[in-house]
Amino acid sequence: MTKEERLKKRHRAEKRFRFYGLTSIFVALLFVVILVQNIFSKGSSAFKKTVITTEVFFDQELLEIQNGASQEEIMEADFYDIMIENLIKTYPAKDRDEEDELLKLFSGDAEIEIKKAFLNDNNLIGKTITLDLTASDDIDQLHKGNYPRDLPEERRRISDFQLVIYDYFVENKKISKNFNNYFFNNGDSRDPELAGIGGALVGSFYSILICLLLAFPVAVLASIYLEEFAPKNKITDFIEININNLAAVPSIVYGLLALQILLATIQLPRSTPLVAGITLALMTLPRIIIPCRASLKAVPPSIREGALAVGASKFQSVFHHVVPLALPGTLSGTIIGLAQALGETAPLILIGMVAFVVDIPSSPVDPSSSLPVQVYLWSESAERGFVEKTSATIMMLLSFLIVMNFIAVYLRQKFEKRWN
């Protein structure tokens, strides 16, 4: 082989390597695009809900309350008859069966929605107003085009008669899509049209807050001590190895630990953000300590020596000079650790967070679910309406993760000092 041939061969090898590299990046990007596209195409419709514009007449005889009634009187009043009377007027139904089918086109909360309208304005007796009432999930899915209508009737959840009503609604522009406030305000529900991530959001917020309050101070103090004060000997080496090992322990193991110690021994309440926060803090602790120590290590020794040279104590040199300089790296490490904790499901299964919780938790000791758990729960539900809800929740979770990671990158780039 001549010199030229060898040169060509080496150049070819380089070209091949570049090609492999580009291909693998392309394949990875392709998967991301497919995943995101799949989630978006399924989930984006969940942010809108189908509503049926209905005229509601508040009949004095059916309601048995007066204009200007107090809050309590309205809460006590039965709006069931008013709902039925007004809903069956939306389409000329012939008999009881047809009326039943008509009523099924509205969500289970129609009565509550009418009551709310009356609570806002208690002078409505004898008057007629137009309300946008939430449609049932079957109609909702049909209107969004997620449910086929060209099947034989016995294979559809919507009857032929209901399709006729639906077409009548569409023709008279009585049906439209509004912003889905329920998706953000409500807790879990068995009716897809009423189910929301409100409870899961609050639960995730409390869990992450507790996780931050516990993990951040402990992790920062531990890393400052280990990096700046601790003597270098076999014991600290042993601790260091163990911190690195702990960061790699599968998260479900922390769930088992929490089950044994927090639930069985200390007897903290099951399914609560308090326990979730403590568990996630244990899990995140080593994952925060490692970047914290790295950012402390990145502060050049000249800073410490300079401080010591002008007479600062060791404590002063660390807390007045080293720690402030290491702070951006510390914070971004913490945020990334919390972002991991936010997406964690496995340990939460063991401490009972995989639960049906309707009421939105008002404190960290109320039962609650969390965002990733909500994804898991809805993906198992039979009703068609939950498919889009699952994807929409994933979208929310992804956007939180992206925002958190963005903040971490921003903090690092904006405040981090470069030592040249």
Place this chain on the structure above:
Amino acid sequence: MNRLVKILLGFLLVLSFTTTSYARDQIKIVGSSTVYPYATVVAEKFGKGGKFKTPVIESTGTGGGMKLFCAGVGANHPDITNASRAIKTKEKALCEKNGVAEIIEIVIGNDGISFAHSVNAPDADFTKEQLWRALASKVDIDGKLVENPYKNWSDIDASLPNKKIEILVAPPTSGTRDAWNSLVMVKGCTKTAKSLYDAEGKKAKKECAKIREDGYAVEAGENDTLIVQKLSSNPDAYGFFGYSYLVANKDKIKASSINGVQPSLEGIQDYSYPIARPLFFYVKKAHIGVIPGIKEFLKEFTSKKAMSNRGYLAEIGLVPLASDKYKVTRTAAVDLNTIKLK
């Protein structure tokens, strides 16, 4: 530094307070994933009634639920456990050991398991023995136990289609698989096979329920919705799951007949459809009066509005009890009749 220590101490103090002052005012339910969809619907209606908080329901599986339920009496233990089978003697003993002496058993209705495939495939009819032969890890041929040799349905019986056997099975942890094992695998197991297992000194029930691992039966995960998706995209594949999934997805899948019977409300109710079972939940009597709302929850669950033929549970796929059985259940729920533990 001092401030940091103070904040930490303050936080720990708050933590200890919240735990000591913890008393539950919300019903706590655990247990079967099969009963979960029904229990959640009742819980939601109950919560909307406005007098009590909405019960919290965890889906832990029947066995896991029993373990939690029988762990003791007190606010830290669940009040109710859902079950897709009756409580076992072992579990009763565990309950008794831990001081859970009085348990109320409520039968809520029936569940049929449908053996289903894509609507695009031709109709099918199987016997339990055929299903066992298609799924078992070992079958008897000419009086001998051999590794399951069947590749196509027509190998089992010439009347069946000449298509590759492809069945999506629920994982061993699910209640559906439990029910499938006891209602199909054990019942469909031939007498010859059972006696051969007995002769080998093995437990026939356990061996008959073993599912083949040569690729013809595919474990599909707990997610029944996913099974439905897979079935609708592959017309040759079969899968089994609760009747409610069939009802909710009848635009995508249809049920095969078993012994010539299609799954139907009536068929499951009188057990003329062969793969049907009752569903339960169990209540800790000691918690009634301590945790608010349990009595009222029982009444709501067993009300005609929920449990009857036109009730809201029937609407989502629960097969209602026959009227004589309903009376027994209602009486147990109202009078709080306990079951014997021994």
